[in-house]
Amino acid sequence: MGKGKKNKFNQVKENVKSNIVESLELPRDIMYGSVIITAMGHNEVLVENYKGIIEYTQEKIRLQTKTCQVTVQGKQLVVEYYTNEEMKITGFIQGILYDS
Numbered sequence: 698m699g700k701g702k703k704n705k706f707n708q709v710k711e712n713v714k715s716n717i718v719e720s721l722e723l724p725r726d727i728m729y730g731s732v733i734i735t736a737m738g739h740n741e742v743l744v745e746n747y748k749g750i751i752e753y754t755q756e757k758i759r760l761q762t763k764t765c766q767v768t769v770q771g772k773q774l775v776v777e778y779y780t781n782e783e784m785k786i787t788g789f790i791q792g793i794l795y796d797s
Contacts, residue, residue, distance in 0.1 A: 731746060731762075731763070731764065732744065732745065732746050732747060732760075732762040732763070732764070732765070732767060733745040733746055734767065734793060736790065736793065739789060739790045739791075740787060740788070740789065740790065741785065741786070741787050741790070742769055742785070742786045742787075742790055742793065743783060743784070743785050743786075744760060744767065744769075744783065744784045744785075744786065745782060745783045746762060746763065746782065746783075747760045747761065747762050747767070747783075747784060748760075748761045748762055748763060749761045750776075751766065752768075753776065754774070755772065755773055755774055755775075755788070756770065756771065756772060756774065757769070757770050757774070758774050758776065758786055760784070764797075765795050765796060765797050766795070766796040766797075767793065767794070767795055767796075768792075768793070768794040768796065769786050769790060769792075769793055770790075770791050770792040770793075770794065771788050771789045771790045771791040771792070772788060772789040772791070773788040773789060774786055774787070774788035774789075774790075775787050775788055
C-alpha cells in the first residue's frame with residue numbers, strides 16, 4: 698500500500714472511531730487514551746493514563762503518556778502512590794507542562 702493510500706486509510710479509520718465514540722456517547726478520554734490531570738490546590742496532582750516515569754527528582758517529575766510528555770514542576774515533589782492507571786504527586790506544585 699502506498700503512503701498516500703495508507704494515510705487516507707488511517708484518516709477513515711479515525712473518522713469511524715470518532716463517529717462511534719460520539720454516537721455511543723463514550724468517554725473520549727478513555728477511548729483515545731488521553732492523559733487526565735487533576736490538580737487539587739497547589740499541593741496535589743492526580744495523573745491518569747500515563748505510560749511511565751522518565752525523570753523523578755524533588756523539583757521535577759516527567760511522565761510519558763500516549764500522546765505527549767507531561768512535566769510536573771515544584772518543590773519537595775513526591776510520588777505518593779502509583780498504579781498501572783494513575784499516580785498521585787504531592788509537594789508544592791509550581792507548574793504542569795505538556796511537551797509533544
